[in-house]
Amino acid sequence: MAPATPSRKPLMAGNWKMNNNHLEAIALVQKMAFALKEPDFDAVDVAVIPPFTAIRSVQTLIDADRLAIQYGAQDVSQHASGAYTGEISAAMLAKLGCTYAVVGHSERRQYHAEDDAVVNAKARAALAADLTPILCVGEGLEVRKAGEHVAHCLAQLDGGLEKITADQARRTVIAYEPVWAIGTGEVATPQDAQEVCAAIRTRLADLYDGGVADEARILYGGSVKGGNIAKLMAQDDVDGALVGGASLDPGEFVKICRYRDLPV
Numbered sequence: 001m002a003p004a005t006p007s008r009k010p011l012m013a014g015n016w017k018m019n020n021n022h023l024e025a026i027a028l029v030q031k032m033a034f035a036l037k038e039p040d041f042d043a044v045d046v047a048v049i050p051p052f053t054a055i056r057s058v059q060t061l062i063d064a065d066r067l068a069i070q071y072g073a074q075d076v077s078q079h080a081s082g083a084y085t086g087e088i089s090a091a092m093l094a095k096l097g098c099t100y101a102v103v104g105h106s107e108r109r110q111y112h113a114e115d116d117a118v119v120n121a122k123a124r125a126a127l128a129a130d131l132t133p134i135l136c137v138g139e140g141l142e143v144r145k146a147g148e149h150v151a152h153c154l155a156q157l158d159g160g161l162e163k164i165t166a167d168q169a170r171r172t173v174i175a176y177e178p179v180w181a182i183g184t185g186e187v188a189t190p191q192d193a194q195e196v197c198a199a200i201r202t203r204l205a206d207l208y209d210g211g212v213a214d215e216a217r218i219l220y221g222g223s224v225k226g227g228n229i230a231k232l233m234a235q236d237d238v239d240g241a242l243v244g245g246a247s248l249d250p251g252e253f254v255k256i257c258r259y260r261d262l263p264v
C-alpha cells in the first residue's frame, strides 16, 4: 500500500495497564515532559494511557504545564449511564479531556470475556462521545501457528467496526497486537507486523473507501522497545505503536517517540 502520508501522523501510545498510582503517574509524565521537546510533537502524537484513577492527575498536570502529551483510558463502558456498578462512561472520559479509549485489548478479551459485540458497542460509545477508540485486534499463538492470523484479525476488525460510519472509521485507530508478542519480549518481525497491518488497511478500503484506508492509523503493539521500533516504523502500513512495558520507563518511551533518530 502507499507509504504513510502526512495525514497519518504517527502515534506512540503508552498503555500503562494496571501500573502507577496517581502520584507515580504525575512523576512519569513529568519525566517524559522534561525530555520531549516541541519538534518531537510536530513529528509524532504522544499519548499516555494510565489507569482510570490517575487520569484526573495526568489531566491537571498536562493542562497546567500546557504539555502536548495526549492521554486516554484503557477501557470504556458500552453504556451511557445508569446502574452499571464499576463502569466508566465515555462522556466521563471526554469530560476529563481524554483523546483516546482503548477497546478490545486482548487482556480484556481474555480475562473479562469481551467478545466482538461488546468491543463494537464500546467503540461506538467512545465515538459518540468524540473519543478516538484504539480498537485492538490480534491472534494467539495457536492461530498464528495454524496460519490463520490474517483471517482472525480481519474477523475481529469486521466485528469491531459494525455500524461504524466511514467518518467514524477515519478517526478510529486500529492496533494490531499479536497476543504471543505481548509482554513476552518476543516482538513480531517487521514483516509480520506489516503483513497484518496491510491486510487491515486493505479491509478498511473494502469496508469503506480508499480515503478511510489512507487516513486511519494502524499501530503495532507487542514488546515494542527502543531497539526494535525503527524497523517496525519503516513498514509502509505501521503508523505507530501501542507500547506496554516500555512505556513505564520514560527513557525508553522517549526513545520510541524519537524513533527517527534511531538506526533502522
Ligand SMILES: O=C(CO)COP(=O)(O)O
Pocket (backbone or CB within 6 Å): 015, 105, 177, 181, 182, 183, 184, 185, 221, 222, 223, 224, 242, 243, 244, 245, 246
Ligand atoms: O499490550 C500491549 C500494549 O497494549 C503491549 O504490551 P508490551 O509492550 O508490554 O508487550
